[in-house]
Amino acid sequence: MQADYTINTAGHLSIGGCDALALAQEFKTPLVVYDVSKIRQTFQDLHATFEAAQIDYVISYASKAFATIAMYQVAKQEHAHIDVVSGGELFTAMQANFPMANISFHGNNKSYEELTMAVDQEVGMIVVDNFTEIKMLQEILRNHATTANILLRITPGISAHTHEYIQTGQADSKFGFDLASGQAAEALQIVLADEHFKVCGIHAHIGSQIFESTGFVEEAKILVATLANWQAEYGFNAQVLNLGGGFGIRYTQDDEPKAPQDMLITVINAVKAAVASAQIKMPAIWIEPGRAVVGPAGYSLYRVGTRKDVPGIEAYITVDGGMGDNIRPALYQAEYEAVLAKNPQAPTTQTARLAGKYCESGDILIEHQALPDVEQGDVIAMLATGAYGYSMASNYNRNGRPAVVFAENGIAKVVVRRETYQDLVALDVSYE
Numbered sequence: 015m016q017a018d019y020t021i022n023t024a025g026h027l028s029i030g031g032c033d034a035l036a037l038a039q040e041f042k043t044p045l046v047v048y049d050v051s052k053i054r055q056t057f058q059d060l061h062a063t064f065e066a067a068q069i070d071y072v073i074s075y076a077s078k079a080f081a082t083i084a085m086y087q088v089a090k091q092e093h094a095h096i097d098v099v100s101g102g103e104l105f106t107a108m109q110a111n112f113p114m115a116n117i118s119f120h121g122n123n124k125s126y127e128e129l130t131m132a133v134d135q136e137v138g139m140i141v142v143d144n145f146t147e148i149k150m151l152q153e154i155l156r157n158h159a160t161t162a163n164i165l166l167r168i169t170p171g172i173s174a175h176t177h178e179y180i181q182t183g184q185a186d187s188k189f190g191f192d193l194a195s196g197q198a199a200e201a202l203q204i205v206l207a208d209e210h211f212k213v214c215g216i217h218a219h220i221g222s223q224i225f226e227s228t229g230f231v232e233e234a235k236i237l238v239a240t241l242a243n244w245q246a247e248y249g250f251n252a253q254v255l256n257l258g259g260g261f262g263i264r265y266t267q268d269d270e271p272k273a274p275q276d277m278l279i280t281v282i283n284a285v286k287a288a289v290a291s292a293q294i295k296m297p298a299i300w301i302e303p304g305r306a307v308v309g310p311a312g313y314s315l316y317r318v319g320t321r322k323d324v325p326g327i328e329a330y331i332t333v334d335g336g337m338g339d340n341i342r343p344a345l346y347q348a349e350y351e352a353v354l355a356k357n358p359q360a361p362t363t364q365t366a367r368l369a370g371k372y373c374e375s376g377d378i379l380i381e382h383q384a385l386p387d388v389e390q391g392d393v394i395a396m397l398a399t400g401a402y403g404y405s406m407a408s409n410y411n412r413n414g415r416p417a418v419v420f421a422e423n424g425i426a427k428v429v430v431r432r433e434t435y436q437d438l439v440a441l442d443v444s445y446e
């Protein structure tokens with residue numbers, strides 16, 4: 015399958031109606047560029063799918079995939095909720111004037127301060143993960159003489175087909191209350207007995223970059239069966255069934271994911287069928303897509319620097335970024351594709367390793383990348399880098415993180431400025 019990108023009349027890669035070479039020239043490289051209309055389209059496709067199914071729902075953008083003020087504003091404009099996993103993400107959402115009622119707060123080790131911040135800000139939903147958190151939250155709510163809407167995060171015992179580092183639903187997971195051992199039912203009884211909690215429902219998330227619907231269907235069945243049991247045993251009527259995120263995207267031509275809205279239809283149908291057979295009231299379905307919303311919309315633009323030929327092996331073509339702006343290849347052996355921005359469809363003449371500039375042998379962005387002849391200064395665009403790229407970026411080797419540009423209808427706007435050398439020492443304190 016042909017990679018998904020647009021070429022303009024000059025024959026250059028075009029992102030959000032902007033020429034990629036012009037973007038690299040104006041904003042320098044490495045540069046992260048988002049085609050904002052792609053982000054909007056994904057939200058709109060998911061909304062349309064839910065609306066056609068005629069059920070109550072919430073689309074909660076999992077903002078760990080890319081959390082910035084501008085992105086929160088786009089999510090708000092597209093009528094999405096967001097989920098946050100730290101005080102820092104929550105603070106960013108506050109700066110974006112994101113409605114606090116439309117935020118879910120996640121995390122397996124939320125601190126006392128973070129929980130207090132969530133309560134003070136009247137965050138709409140706290141996704142309670144463990145017994146320690148229940149205790150802390152009870153104390154905070156008592157002290158504030160207030161209540162909180164909560165979901166219980168359940169570990170449903172499903173091993174999704176994905177990299178083990180990004181599986182989260184298996185019984186041996188650091189996240190959530192285990193279902194099989196009875197932990198989840200124990201947690202439910204505690205929160206139901208405390209009037210400070212408005213227990214709205216349950217949550218699970220089985221993992222990320224998942225292509226097969228079977229894991230989600232299984233998840234839906236297990237969670238609905240759990241709700242039916244809990245209704246019979248504890249009289250608990252859930253209003254919300256949050257199925258988490260995890261829809262996979264296409265990084266390379268070998269990937270053939272379903273469109274997120276197609277995956278969603280399967281999931282909705284599985285919930286509807288399970289609810290009908292369990293004879294419980296249909297809860298609102300909440301989903302938390304991160305990668306599927308921002309991944310395909312993001313491009314990383316790099317300039318080619320050096321080249322090293324190794325006799326008999328693929329050459330190293332090194333660019334001006336690498337593991338500092340995209341750790342995923344080094345961390346998960348994640349695969350990507352890249353094109354030459356000035357002529358994405360130029361016939362290829364070589365297969366090379368696209369290497370980063372960081373001081374690590376493992377800093378290879380792409381192995382076996384087919385490329386035409388490239389020269390120093392050429393702009394290479396890595397595709398589908400919008401999820402967990404910038405958000406996991408670091409200052410390793412004291413490289414500044416790239417700027418981020420939103421491109422839409424031919425207009426490009428910096429939404430995160432490039433870090434300067436001065437930024438890099440801004441937190442340092444002299445010891446002389």
Ligand SMILES: Cc1ncc(COP(=O)(O)O)c(C=O)c1O
Pocket residue numbers: 076079120182219221222223258259260261302303304305306401
């Ligand atoms: C609780 C939760 N929800 C949603 C997501 C988003 O997942 P994805 O980006 O794969 O859609 C994650 C990350 O895996 C998560 O941990």
Ligand SMILES: N[C@@H](CCCC[NH3+])C(=O)O
Pocket residue numbers: 078180222223342346401402
């Ligand atoms: N950061 C991971 C996904 C983890 C999602 C968070 N639970 C990735 O890049 O694929």
